[in-house]
Amino acid sequence: MRRLSVFDKVSSKELSNVDVYFLVSSCMIVALGLVMVSSASVAISDSMYGHPYFFVIRQVLYLVIALIVGGIVINLPTEWMHRWGILILLGALVLLIGVLIPGVGKSVNGSQRWIRLFIFNLQASEVAKVCMVIYMSGYLVRRSEQVREKLSGFLLPLILSVIFLFLLLLEPDFGASVVLLGTVMAMLFMGGAKVYQFLLLLFGAFVALGLVAVSESYRMKRLMNFTDPWADPFNGGYQLSQALIAYGRGEWFGLGLGNSVQKLSYLPEAHTDFVFSIWVEETGMIGGLLLILLFGLMVSRAFKIGNDSLQLSRPFTGYLCYGFAILIVAQVVINIGVNTGLLPTKGLTLPLISFGGSSLIITLTSLFIIARVDIENKRVLAVVENEIEPKNMGLDRVQDS
Numbered sequence: 001m002r003r004l005s006v007f008d009k010v011s012s013k014e015l016s017n018v019d020v021y022f023l024v025s026s027c028m029i030v031a032l033g034l035v036m037v038s039s040a041s042v043a044i045s046d047s048m049y050g051h052p053y054f055f056v057i058r059q060v061l062y063l064v065i066a067l068i069v070g071g072i073v074i075n076l077p078t079e080w081m082h083r084w085g086i087l088i089l090l091g092a093l094v095l096l097i098g099v100l101i102p103g104v105g106k107s108v109n110g111s112q113r114w115i116r117l118f119i120f121n122l123q124a125s126e127v128a129k130v131c132m133v134i135y136m137s138g139y140l141v142r143r144s145e146q147v148r149e150k151l152s153g154f155l156l157p158l159i160l161s162v163i164f165l166f167l168l169l170l171e172p173d174f175g176a177s178v179v180l181l182g183t184v185m186a187m188l189f190m191g192g193a194k195v196y197q198f199l200l201l202l203f204g205a206f207v208a209l210g211l212v213a214v215s216e217s218y219r220m221k222r223l224m225n226f227t228d229p230w231a232d233p234f235n236g237g238y239q240l241s242q243a244l245i246a247y248g249r250g251e252w253f254g255l256g257l258g259n260s261v262q263k264l265s266y267l268p269e270a271h272t273d274f275v276f277s278i279w280v281e282e283t284g285m286i287g288g289l290l291l292i293l294l295f296g297l298m299v300s301r302a303f304k305i306g307n308d309s310l311q312l313s314r315p316f317t318g319y320l321c322y323g324f325a326i327l328i329v330a331q332v333v334i335n336i337g338v339n340t341g342l343l344p345t346k347g348l349t350l351p352l353i354s355f356g357g358s359s360l361i362i363t364l365t366s367l368f369i370i371a372r373v374d375i376e377n378k379r380v381l382a383v384v385e386n387e388i389e390p391k392n393m394g395l396d397r398v399q400d401s
Contacts, residue, residue, distance in 0.1 A: 008077045010375055015074075017378060018371045022301035025294050026367050032279075032291065033353040033360075034059060039257060040278040041271035041355060043264045055355050062120060062357040069361060070368035078372060084315045085138035089160070092131035095124040096167040097286055105218050111347070113171045114358075123358035124166055125176035132164065132180055133187070133323030140191035141316045148192040155186055158201065175346035179330045181205055186326045187319060229341065240341050242267040243274050246281035247340070254284035260318055271355045273347055276339045291353075299325045302367075305374045312380050317373040325364040332340075 034056065040053035048054070081088065099105035099115050106114040116298055139147075139157055146153025161184045168177045185205065189198045202329045229237030229244070235370035246262040249255060263270040270278050280288040306321030328351050335350040337343035349356050351363045 006080075007075050009075050010372070014375045014378070015316055015371075017143075018374050019259040019305060021243050021297055022305065022370070022374070025298040025301070028163050029291075029294050029298065030063070030350045032294075034063070034163065035257065035356045036275050036279050036353055037271055039260065039282065040263045040275050044271065049337060058075070058120075058357070059355055059360070062363075063201070064362045065119065065220070065357070066361040069365050073365055074368045074375075076372070078320065078369070081134050081320070081369075082138050082141070085135045088131050089135040092124075092128040093164070093167075095122075095127055096164065099124040100167070102168055109208045111171055111173065115171055123356075125171070125173050125180075126358040126362040128164060128168070129176065129180050129183065129201070129327055130324070130366055131184060132161070133320065133327060133366075135160075136184060137316050137319035137323055138186045138258050140187065140319050144191065144315070148194075152198070153194050154188060154201075157188065163179035173347075175334065177350035178346075179327065179334065179348070182330050183323060183326050187323050190322055191319065239268050239274070241344060243277040243339055244341060246277040249286075250281040250284045250287075252284045252286060254280070254282045255285055257282050272349055273335070273354065274339055275354045276336055276350050292332075292336070295328070298367075299329055302328075302370050303371055305377065308377045309373055312377055312384075314377070317376065321370050325371055328363065338383070 037059045038053065042052040045054040045056075046052045047389040056106060086299060095115065099112060104115060105112045105124075106116050108114065113123050113125060115124060136157060143153045143156075155318060161181055165177045168174075168180065182205075185198065185201055188201075229240040242262055246260070249261060255261075260270075260278045262281055263278050267274055267277060276288070276291075279291060283290075302321050302325040306318045307324065309315070309318035309321065331348055331351050332348060334348050335354075338345055338348065349359045351359060
């Protein structure tokens with residue numbers, strides 16, 4: 001019978017030994033996020049609430065909540081997620097259904113994606129993406145042979161993904177649908193799915209998402225506008241053309257922090273979906289590349305921590321780190337692609353940088369889980385290298401009752 005403590009406290013020494021590059025890059029991105037929310041939201045905050053720092057004060061509050069949640073999560077053994085992955089997934093499914101219920105879900109700009117909470121509005125899709133990663137990590141461990149050898153092992157998570165995609169499209173949240181499906185596909189590929197299955201799935205996903213994209217007139221209009229925003233710069237192409245103007249103003253070294261012109265009610269969603277454009281306007285192409293490099297460093301270290309787990313025969317935590325890293329990469333690529341006109345306009349935030357409680361709390365929670373994995377890896381290494389007696393490592397233990 002398995003016995004596992006609900007909490008396994010992480011010591012301050014262990015916390016200080018977390019991968020330094022992962023820790024430093026994560027902290028720097030969070031700090032830059034606060035700076036950019038403060039700068040990019042000045043105009044809209046003043047016009048809506050009468051003072052320029054409403055949004056940054058809210059973002060600081062969300063950060064405090066995220067740190068509290070992260071402080072709890074980092075003291076939870078990852079084996080709990082492994083054990084309860086199916087229930088966690090069902091909880092996400094309940095949230096996605098609940099957000100569609102009138103009186104429970106909150107509608108903003110025609111999309112019903114949020115559930116009203118006391119302090120902030122919880123975006124169900126943000127929770128769903130993380131819950132899917134946790135479930136898929138456990139699934140790839142439990143059904144590793146089926147995923148590699150049988151079509152049924154490959155199809156089951158896809159069926160679950162289709163259910164989630166259907167609920168997300170009802171909100172509608174096309175961007176979250178793309179990220180979730182892409183993450184599931186990538187994790188199946190890393191789990192050993194056959195190449196031909198992956199290619200067929202990739203083709204099917206492109207066809208399905210293409211049909212969804214053209215099924216609604218507003219989506220088709222976005223596709224047409226993104227190819228040439230200057231053809232209609234004061235209507236359908238307005239947002240992208242204003243973002244491109246921000247890049248032109250920034251040139252190589254930017255106008256300086258706080259000196260953006262486009263944030264002064266020219267560029268819509270300057271503090272959320274298009275915050276990267278303001279960042280480049282104020283810090284230039286050099287600043288934009290530095291931020292991308294910081295994301296690259298953070299994600300690469302997350303992949304390394306995941307690889308360390310696999311080397312230590314801890315596949316669940318390895319896939320967990322891979323999944324969270326893929327989620328962040330997908331959102332960064334899509335957001336920057338939208339900001340630069342490489343992809344059609346979608347409502348997807350830049351992780352840790354854009355204003356938003358759900359995104360900040362959920363993303364930081366996933367980073368705390370990666371830090372927990374790194375701590376557990378180091379505990380295993382201590383046992384292997386020093387041959388010490390493992391007491392309570394917060395890992396999976398089987399004991400006789």
